[in-house]
Amino acid sequence: xxxxxxxxxxxxxxxxxxxxxxxxxxxxxxxxxxxxxxxxxxxxxxxxxxxxxxxxxxxxxxxxxxxxxxxxxxxxxxxxxxxxxxxxxxxxxxxxxxxxxxxxxxxxxxxxxxxxxxxxxxxxxxxxxxxxxxxxxxxxxxxxxxxxxxxxxxxxxxxxxxxxxxxxxxxxxxxxxxxxxxxxxxxxxxxxxxxxxxxxxxxxxxxxxxxxxxxxxxxxxxxxxxxxxxxxxxxxxxxxxxxxxxxxxxxxxxxxxxxxxxxxxxxxxxxxxxxxxxxxxxxxxxxxxxxxxxxxxxxxxxxxxxxxxxxxxxxxxxxxxxxxxxxxxxxxxxxxxxxxxxxxxxxxxxxxxxxxxxxxxxxxxxxxxxxxxxxxxxxxxxxxxxxxxxxxxxxxxxxxxxxxxxxxxxxxxxx
Amino acid sequence: xxxxxxxxxxxxxxxxxxxxxxxxxxxxxxxxxxxxxxxxxxxxxxxxxxxxxxxxxxxxxxxxxxxxxxxxxxxxxxxxxxxxxxxxxxxxxxxxxxxxxxxxxxxxxxxxxxxxxxxxxxxxxxxxxxxxxxxxxxxxxxxxxxxxxxxxxxxxxxxxxxxxxxxxxxxxxxxxxxxxxxxxxxxxxxxxxxxxxxxxxxxxxxxxxxxxxxxxxxxxxxxxxxxxxxxxxxxxxxxxxxxxxxxxxxxxxxxxxxxxxxxxxxxxxxxxxxxxxxxxxxxxxxxxxxxxxxxxxxxxxx
Numbered sequence: 001x002x003x004x005x006x007x008x009x010x011x012x013x014x015x016x017x018x019x020x021x022x023x024x025x026x027x028x029x030x031x032x033x034x035x036x037x038x039x040x041x042x043x044x045x046x047x048x049x050x051x052x053x054x055x056x057x058x059x060x061x062x063x064x065x066x067x068x069x070x071x072x073x074x075x076x077x078x079x080x081x082x083x084x085x086x087x088x089x090x091x092x093x094x095x096x097x098x099x100x101x102x103x104x105x106x107x108x109x110x111x112x113x114x115x116x117x118x119x120x121x122x123x124x125x126x127x128x129x130x131x132x133x134x135x136x137x138x139x140x141x142x143x144x145x146x147x148x149x150x151x152x153x154x155x156x157x158x159x160x161x162x163x164x165x166x167x168x169x170x171x172x173x174x175x176x177x178x179x180x181x182x183x184x185x186x187x188x189x190x191x192x193x194x195x196x197x198x199x200x201x202x203x204x205x206x207x208x209x210x211x212x213x214x215x216x217x218x219x220x221x222x223x224x225x226x227x228x229x230x231x232x233x234x235x236x237x238x239x240x241x242x243x244x245x246x247x248x249x250x251x252x253x254x255x256x257x258x259x260x261x262x263x264x265x266x267x268x269x270x271x272x273x274x275x276x277x278x279x280x281x282x283x284x285x286x287x288x289x290x291x292x293x294x295x296x297x298x299x300x301x302x303x304x305x306x307x308x309x310x311x312x313x314x315x316x317x318x319x320x321x322x323x324x325x326x327x328x329x330x331x332x333x334x335x336x337x338x339x340x341x342x343x344x345x346x347x348x349x350x351x352x353x354x355x356x357x358x359x360x361x362x363x364x365x366x367x368x369x370x371x372x373x374x375x376x377x378x379x380x381x382x383x384x385x386x387x388x389x390x391x392x393x394x395x396x397x398x399x400x401x402x403x404x405x406x407x408x409x410x411x412x413x414x415x
Numbered sequence: 416x417x418x419x420x421x422x423x424x425x426x427x428x429x430x431x432x433x434x435x436x437x438x439x440x441x442x443x444x445x446x447x448x449x450x451x452x453x454x455x456x457x458x459x460x461x462x463x464x465x466x467x468x469x470x471x472x473x474x475x476x477x478x479x480x481x482x483x484x485x486x487x488x489x490x491x492x493x494x495x496x497x498x499x500x501x502x503x504x505x506x507x508x509x510x511x512x513x514x515x516x517x518x519x520x521x522x523x524x525x526x527x528x529x530x531x532x533x534x535x536x537x538x539x540x541x542x543x544x545x546x547x548x549x550x551x552x553x554x555x556x557x558x559x560x561x562x563x564x565x566x567x568x569x570x571x572x573x574x575x576x577x578x579x580x581x582x583x584x585x586x587x588x589x590x591x592x593x594x595x596x597x598x599x600x601x602x603x604x605x606x607x608x609x610x611x612x613x614x615x616x617x618x619x620x621x622x623x624x625x626x627x628x629x630x631x632x633x634x635x636x637x638x639x640x641x642x643x644x645x646x647x648x649x650x651x652x653x654x655x656x657x658x659x660x661x662x663x664x665x666x667x668x669x670x671x672x673x674x675x676x677x678x679x680x681x682x683x684x685x686x687x688x689x690x691x692x693x694x695x696x697x698x699x700x701x702x703x704x705x706x707x708x709x710x711x712x713x714x715x716x717x
Contacts, residue, residue, distance in 0.1 A: 089675065095679070205661045207676070258573070258576065261578070261660065261661075262576045262577075262660040262661045262662075263661045265656065265657075265661070273552075276550075276552035277552060278551060278552050401678075405678070412661060412662050413486070413662055
C-alpha cells in the first residue's frame, strides 16, 4: 500500500516539474527569432541571462583573465552571468552540436559561446552549426580591420560574420642569449643549426597544435612560401610539397632531441626542456609568453624571442555562437564587450594574459592608443612592427589536417 | 492470520525471495544504466554507429581495422611487456616485503606507515614525481653531476620517455609492491604461523620452508593480487602518456589517440581498442576471483 503512495507522489512531482519546465520555456522560445535584432533589444534581453562559454581550458592566464576580469565586468555592466566551461578540445563541443542538430535539438542548448578557430570553425560552418551572421552587428566591430586576410578568413575559410574576432596569435621562437648569442635568421639557417647541434632541438608531436605549426613552417619553407597556398589548391602540387616536407623532417629527426625517437607531447613539456637546458629553442603561438615566463620565474631573464626572416605563421582566434544556444543575446553582449578597448587592453597586458588585440589600434581614440602603446611589453617580446611585418597566413585547414596525419605516418612511424 | 497454513510452513513466498533483489535494485539500475549504457553505447560506436560522422551502418570493419593496424600489434606487445614485467618484479619484491614484515611482526610502526604511503599517492602524482626524479635534467641527474658521479647532466642514462619503459615500470613497481605485499602478508598471517613452526620443528631449512610451506600458502593470494595489478597496469593511461615514447606507445594511449583524432572515422577504432582493454581486464578480474576462492578454501584469504 505504501509503495503505491510513493509512486503516486513521485509521479505527481515529475509531472509538476515537466509542466512547470514547459511553461518556463515558452516565453524564451517566442523571443528567439532568426534575424539579429537591434542592439538595444539585445542588451535588454541579455540582462539576467546566464551565458555558458565553452573554451580551451589549458591556458591559466586566459582562465584568470576570463574568471577574474570578464565575469565580474559583464555582471556589473550588463547583468549577464558568465560561466566559463573549460574543455580540452573545442572539437568535442562541435561533435556534440552535430549530435544535437541531428537529434533535432534546435533551441535552449547549454553552450552559448565558443572560443574557436581553424578546422573546428570550418566543420561548424559547413554543418550549419553556428548562429548568425552576427559579428558585424556588434557595436565594437567597427574597431576591427575586417579587410585583414587573417580576419576575413579563418584558416582559409571565409568568416562571413559567423564568428567575432577576439585576439591574435603569432609564432615566435624562444632562445637563451646565454647559450645561443646569435640565433638563426631564417628557417634554412635553423635547419643547419639543428644539424650542427644534434640533440638540442625538438618540437611537440603533431597533432598537437604548436607542434603542427612547426611542420607548417617547414611546409612553407620547402614549397616556396605561404602565398601560393591561399586559394584553390592543386592536388599534385600539394602532394609534391608534402613529400618534400616529410622527407626533410625525416632526415632531420636523427639530429633532434633523443634522436627523434620521441617527442614532447605538449608545448609545456617543450618549454620545460628548454628551461631545464636540455634543448636550446622553444616556440609558442604567444609573442608575450617568453616575457610572461621570465616574469613568473620559469625562464632565465636572458631569454629572448625571434621570428624567421621569411615570416612566422599567425592567426586570429574568434568567438562563435551555436545555432541552438539558449542565451544568444547574452553571448552577443559578452562577445561585444570582449572587443571593447577596455577588455582588449586588459587582455594585452602581460600581467593579466598578454594575448594580442584583435582590434586595430589605429581606429581607437588617441587616448586609448597611448594606453596600448604604454603597455609593458616585457623585454623578450618583439615590437608590433617587426611582428606584423613578418606575418604569414595559416594554410587552409585541409592542408593542416593532411600535414598532421602525414607527419604521424611518414615522419613518426617512418612508413 | 491463520495458524498452520501460514507462509513459514510453505517456504519463502515469491516476494520474500525477491527481497534481496529489490534492495539492490536502485544500485544495480544506476550502475547498469550509467556504466552498462555507456559500455553498450561504446560497443555500438565500435561497430561503426556514429551518426554525427554520417556512419549509420553496423559493421565489424572498424574492429578489424583496429586489429590489423600494425600499430596495434606493436602497442599490444609493448603493453604486455610492460605489464608482465612490472607485475613480476613487483610480485617478487612484494613477497620479500611480506616475509620481512611478518618477521618484524608489528614491532616497527614506522615501517608499517611507510608501506602505506605509496598506496595513498595517485599514479599520476607518482608519474610526475618519477619524471622530476629520473629525467636527464632531473633531481638524481643533478645530484650525480654535482657529486661528480657522472660527468655532466647529459651523461645521465635515459630512464624516461625511453625505449625500455623503465620510468613507467618504476612507477608501477613503486606503487604496486605495497599493494601486493599487504595482500600476501594477510595470507601469511591467516595461514598461521603454525605450519611454519611445524616445519621448523621437523628441521626444514629456511629455503625449504619458503618453497614448500610459505609459497603454496601465499600462492593463491599472490596470483590474485598480481592479476589485479596486471589488469590495472594494462589499462592505465596517465603513466605511459607522461613517461612513455611517442611511438610505439601503449594500448590505452593508442586508443585515446584514435578516439581524439580529428578524423571522426578513427573514433570507432579507438573505442574498439578500449573494449579490448576492458575485455582483458575483465578476464584478469575473473581469474583473480577464482584464485581468491581457492585461497578461501585454503584458509588463507584475508
